[in-house]
Amino acid sequence: MKTLTNTPKPVEAAKRTPTRRDLFKNAGWLVVGFAAAGTSPLTRLANAQSPAAPTGPYPDVDFHQLDSWIVIRPDNSATFYVGKTDCGQGTGTSFRQLMSDELDIAYDKTTCVMGTTDITVDQGGSGGSTAMERDSMPMRRVAAEARRVLLDMGSTQLGVPVDQLAVADGVITVKGDPSKSVTYGQLIGGKRFNVTLTGNNSNATAGKAKIKPLEELKNTGLSPNRYDIPAKVDGSLKWAVDVKLPGMVHARNVKPPVVGAKLVSIDESSVKSLPGFVKVVTKGNYVAVVCEREEQAINAARMLKVNWEKPATSPFPSSENLFKYMRDVPTTSSAKPIVVGDPDTAFPAAAKVIEADYDIPFQGHTAISPAHALADPSNGQMTIYSNDMKSYGMRIGVAAFLGIPKEKVRVVWMEGPQGYGRTAAEDAGCEAAYIANELGRPVRVQWMRNEETAWDTKAPAFAVSMKGGLDAAGNLVALDYNARAADYNHVGYNEADTVLIAQLMGIRRAKPSAGSAATPGEVYAIPHRRMTAHVVSLPVVWETPLRTGNLRDPNGPQSTFASESFIDELAAAAKADPYEFRMKLLTGTTDDDRGFHRARSIAVLKAAADAYGWDRRPSPKARGTGEILTGRGMAYAFRGQTIAGEIVEVEVNRRTGHVWVKRVVCAHDCGLVVNPQSLRHTVECAMLHSISRALYEEVQFDTEKVTSVDWVSHPTLTHADTPASIEVILVNGDPNPKRSDLAPYGAGEASCKPMLAAIANAIFDATGVRLRRIPLRAPRVLAALKSAQV
Amino acid sequence: MSVTLKVNGKSHTVDVEPSTPLLYILRNDLGLQGPRFGCGLGQCGACTVIINGVATRSCITPASSVKSEITTLEGIANQGKLHPLQQAWIDEQAPQCGFCQNGQIMTAKALLDKNPKPTDAQIREAMNRTLCRCMTYYRIQAAIKRAVKVVAADHAATEQEVVA
Numbered sequence: 001m002k003t004l005t006n007t008p009k010p011v012e013a014a015k016r017t018p019t020r021r022d023l024f025k026n027a028g029w030l031v032v033g034f035a036a037a038g039t040s041p042l043t044r045l046a047n048a049q050s051p052a053a054p055t056g057p058y059p060d061v062d063f064h065q066l067d068s069w070i071v072i073r074p075d076n077s078a079t080f081y082v083g084k085t086d087c088g089q090g091t092g093t094s095f096r097q098l099m100s101d102e103l104d105i106a107y108d109k110t111t112c113v114m115g116t117t118d119i120t121v122d123q124g125g126s127g128g129s130t131a132m133e134r135d136s137m138p139m140r141r142v143a144a145e146a147r148r149v150l151l152d153m154g155s156t157q158l159g160v161p162v163d164q165l166a167v168a169d170g171v172i173t174v175k176g177d178p179s180k181s182v183t184y185g186q187l188i189g190g191k192r193f194n195v196t197l198t199g200n201n202s203n204a205t206a207g208k209a210k211i212k213p214l215e216e217l218k219n220t221g222l223s224p225n226r227y228d229i230p231a232k233v234d235g236s237l238k239w240a241v242d243v244k245l246p247g248m249v250h251a252r253n254v255k256p257p258v259v260g261a262k263l264v265s266i267d268e269s270s271v272k273s274l275p276g277f278v279k280v281v282t283k284g285n286y287v288a289v290v291c292e293r294e295e296q297a298i299n300a301a302r303m304l305k306v307n308w309e310k311p312a313t314s315p316f317p318s319s320e321n322l323f324k325y326m327r328d329v330p331t332t333s334s335a336k337p338i339v340v341g342d343p344d345t346a347f348p349a350a351a352k353v354i355e356a357d358y359d360i361p362f363q364g365h366t367a368i369s370p371a372h373a374l375a376d377p378s379n380g381q382m383t384i385y386s387n388d389m390k391s392y393g394m395r396i397g398v399a400a401f402l403g404i405p406k407e408k409v410r411v412v413w414m415e416g417p418q419g420y421g422r423t424a425a426e427d428a429g430c431e432a433a434y435i436a437n438e439l440g441r442p443v444r445v446q447w448m449r450n451e452e453t454a455w456d457t458k459a460p461a462f463a464v465s466m467k468g469g470l471d472a473a474g475n476l477v478a479l480d481y482n483a484r485a486a487d488y489n490h491v492g493y494n495e496a497d498t499v500l501i502a503q504l505m506g507i508r509r510a511k512p513s514a515g516s517a518a519t520p521g522e523v524y525a526i527p528h529r530r531m532t533a534h535v536v537s538l539p540v541v542w543e544t545p546l547r548t549g550n551l552r553d554p555n556g557p558q559s560t561f562a563s564e565s566f567i568d569e570l571a572a573a574a575k576a577d578p579y580e581f582r583m584k585l586l587t588g589t590t591d592d593d594r595g596f597h598r599a600r601s602i603a604v605l606k607a608a609a610d611a612y613g614w615d616r617r618p619s620p621k622a623r624g625t626g627e628i629l630t631g632r633g634m635a636y637a638f639r640g641q642t643i644a645g646e647i648v649e650v651e652v653n654r655r656t657g658h659v660w661v662k663r664v665v666c667a668h669d670c671g672l673v674v675n676p677q678s679l680r681h682t683v684e685c686a687m688l689h690s691i692s693r694a695l696y697e698e699v700q701f702d703t704e705k706v707t708s709v710d711w712v713s714h715p716t717l718t719h720a721d722t723p724a725s726i727e728v729i730l731v732n733g734d735p736n737p738k739r740s741d742l743a744p745y746g747a748g749e750a751s752c753k754p755m756l757a758a759i760a761n762a763i764f765d766a767t768g769v770r771l772r773r774i775p776l777r778a779p780r781v782l783a784a785l786k787s788a789q790v
Numbered sequence: 791m792s793v794t795l796k797v798n799g800k801s802h803t804v805d806v807e808p809s810t811p812l813l814y815i816l817r818n819d820l821g822l823q824g825p826r827f828g829c830g831l832g833q834c835g836a837c838t839v840i841i842n843g844v845a846t847r848s849c850i851t852p853a854s855s856v857k858s859e860i861t862t863l864e865g866i867a868n869q870g871k872l873h874p875l876q877q878a879w880i881d882e883q884a885p886q887c888g889f890c891q892n893g894q895i896m897t898a899k900a901l902l903d904k905n906p907k908p909t910d911a912q913i914r915e916a917m918n919r920t921l922c923r924c925m926t927y928y929r930i931q932a933a934i935k936r937a938v939k940v941v942a943a944d945h946a947a948t949e950q951e952v953v954a
């Protein structure tokens with residue numbers, strides 16, 4: 001494997017050393033402070049804006065202009081402006097690899113600017129693991145178009161037809177006469193392309209040029225180090241939490257102590273004399289305290305006396321009673337069942353029928369840093385400095401919430417704590433904007449740890465009932481999947497009427513989101529099956545900390561825990577090896593329309609089993625006699641077109657109930673691999689995230705409030721739990737693996753899916769005890785072992 | 791009221807309440823970006839600095855209680871050369887989002903300063919209260935082991951030079 005060793009000077013250098021040069025005028029508005037990204041004088045070259053009459057200083061960046069995407073400097077370097085953000089997987093580095101390949105410029109001579117709404121085109125920020133799969137495609141096309149335009153210019157300059165030109169590392173030469181050459185920088189450095197592109201939306205953007213076949217990509221498939229890492233380890237990176245503006249103040253929220261409580265009165269005298277006190281900002285049930293200094297705001301928010309009126313009824317059952325509630329309550333909505341064959345006839349005819357219920361609790365993002373944002377309302381505009389992965393959506397949401405044109409709002413995306421989905425970063429953005437608007441001063445909002453853990457959006461809890469029928473030979477002939485997700489009024493991205501501050505102010509959308517419950521992602525050939533997904537509602541769905549929102553593969557870990565645990569139960573009932581049982585189901589037929597999944601599912605499962613050294617035998621194994629019982633378990637799933645198969649070895653301590661996932665093997669097929677190193681690390685960390693969800697994470701609550709409020713009451717995976725060995729095998733299971741148009745598929749989420757079931761299956765293998773309720777914390781495991789007399 | 795602190799070799803006098811947690815002074819008055827707020831409870835480690843060789847959670851350390859020099863992430867490079875741990879973090883490509891990595895690196899530094907050749911178990915033990923929600927633990931442990939090797943090799947090389 002080739003490796004690129006030179007880490008180029010990142011454009012982010014501009015972010016961390018703001019100077020006078022960084023103050024720039026934009027359409028007549030002096031932007032206070034500094035622009036966080038792309039602040040070189042050439043920035044505005046890349047800031048080609050829509051021709052429509054602007055109603056504010058920040059019109060949409062025009063994706064139809066090549067200049068919006070690529071700037072080439074006289075020194076023959078290039079900067080790529082992309083409408084994406086990075087949650088820490090190194091997508092910017094991968095974009096540079098692909099774009100430098102299409103442009104034919106040296107990778108080391110490129111930089112990448114991401115996600116700031118007035119500088120980069122709107123590609124939606126992050127979400128759905130679409131960075132490579134969808135959003136890299138327009139980037140490749142525009143880079144190819146820039147190359148085409150530059151070759152045309154080179155042809156004119158050198159006086160030879162394009163087909164007699166060669167280009168490498170940004171230097172165009174005449175074939176057979178290398179003395180005749182011109183660089184990209186000489187042709188266009190510091191000047192605009194003025195080339196108009198086509199396409200109905202940013203991700204359909206195209207020029208006349210075609211992208212290269214994969215064989216011609218040089219940097220793609222290599223593992224240059226991520227450009228963003230050096231500044232993250234030497235302390236020089238300016239994060240969203242680091243931005244400071246003249247005159248800025250600090251705000252802290254005061255949340256209702258009981259869910260659904262109504263604000264009766266505020267005793268402002270309780271904080272008025274505190275040092276640095278600025279103001280109490282309140283509307284409806286929303287309350288925030290503003291002070292000059294951060295620690296003053298924290299203190300004042302604690303000291304503020306607020307009189308709340310408790311609601312007459314409980315907002316939700318306690319977390320201990322959640323699953324009973326979810327199974328008993330009438331459903332709110334149901335997807336049309338997916339039915340194959342005739343399960344109603346097949347079950348009574350089956351030789352053996354087994355049933356099992358699986359419970360997965362609410363789980364949170366619980367980012368390492370609580371939500372934060374800084375809003376600057378100077379000069380009638382609104383700038384938000386935020387790590388929200390959907391900066392473009394935040395711009396729209398803040399504009400709608402404040403009732404101002406979106407052209408007056410910009411969101412400067414900066415690095416922050418991981419935010420895999422719809423996080424409270426969005427709520428903090430609207431809160432900062434609202435308070436800043438009230439005060440006319442820059443305001444920094446930061447949630448506290450208890451707020452973050454309790455009130456950030458949650459992945460929905462799932463109660464799943466499974467039923468399976470085996471024939472006399474142990475073949476799976478009928479399967480029923482019936483899921484209930486507590487997902488009603490699921491909070492979307494940057495909706496001005498569902499952000500928490502809007503809810504607390506009493507704003508209600510007429511039609512809340514119906515929510516969703518997923519069906520599993522597998523292609524087992526089962527002659528008769530039914531898959532049903534229902535949504536249920538908690539008693540209170542507004543102003544509640546149990547509001548659901550997207551969390552990394554929003555429903556995948558839950559649905560897959562049930563489906564892949566149950567496949568294991570069926571394999572055990574059939575006294576079959578779990579791998580062979582699955583392979584039989586995968587290879588049972590090829591005549592469905594998902595053959596593309598099927599071949600790759602088979603390849604992935606086989607690769608995982610081979611790498612692990614899977615010994616074929618039914619589970620459970622003969623139980624050991626020592627304190628530590630070991631076992632192995634597997635699970636597989638796809639998400640979109642990405643397939644992940646995972647095998648774990650666990651150690652179960654029969655005295656304490658503690659489970660250690662000692663060894664992990666993952667086979668992963670996401671098509672074209674752009675940066676193997678970044679991909680491996682992404683998959684590795686996604687799996688560990690799921691180990692944490694499997695073993696520890698649960699948002700707990702009584703009938704009034706969430707009681708998981710810190711890292712003690714909401715434990716997470718730690719260093720001590722880290723597997724001793726993790727192996728990620730990158731599989732290309734494409735039926736035509738060498739094709740020139742092999743596509744990249746999303747890699748940020750698929751590997752989250754199988755882990756919960758793989759662990760439960762391994763515990764069963766080790767102990768013979770089946771655990772069906774997440775998380776698998778030691779007391780729960782120990783109780784199950786004891787009741788089974790293990 | 792004022793508090794005088796020595797940070798990364800320089801003295802600073804700041805006009806704050808003496809009980810102010812050190813973290814807010816480092817960040818908001820001195821403009822440091824290494825230590826970061828994660829929980830304010832001393833549970834996660836994102837705010838870690840080193841005082842008297844001890845990895846210290848600055849979010850729960852009153853500024854007035856600090857009598858010795860404070861070292862932050864910004865202060866561990868040596869004359870422009872990254873600390874071996876920082877270099878190992880780059881070589882292992884350890885971070886995902888990177889927000890917690892200040893605490894990871896500073897906690898690891900305090901460990902290696904006391905115990906230059908920790909066992910795997912000692913690494914896990916020493917690092918256990920420093921949380922990462924991107925779950926980069928596996929890479930962090932690899933980076934620590936790499937730094938241990940690099941430092942040991944450097945020492946060996948230096949000794950050879952002396953002998954020669």
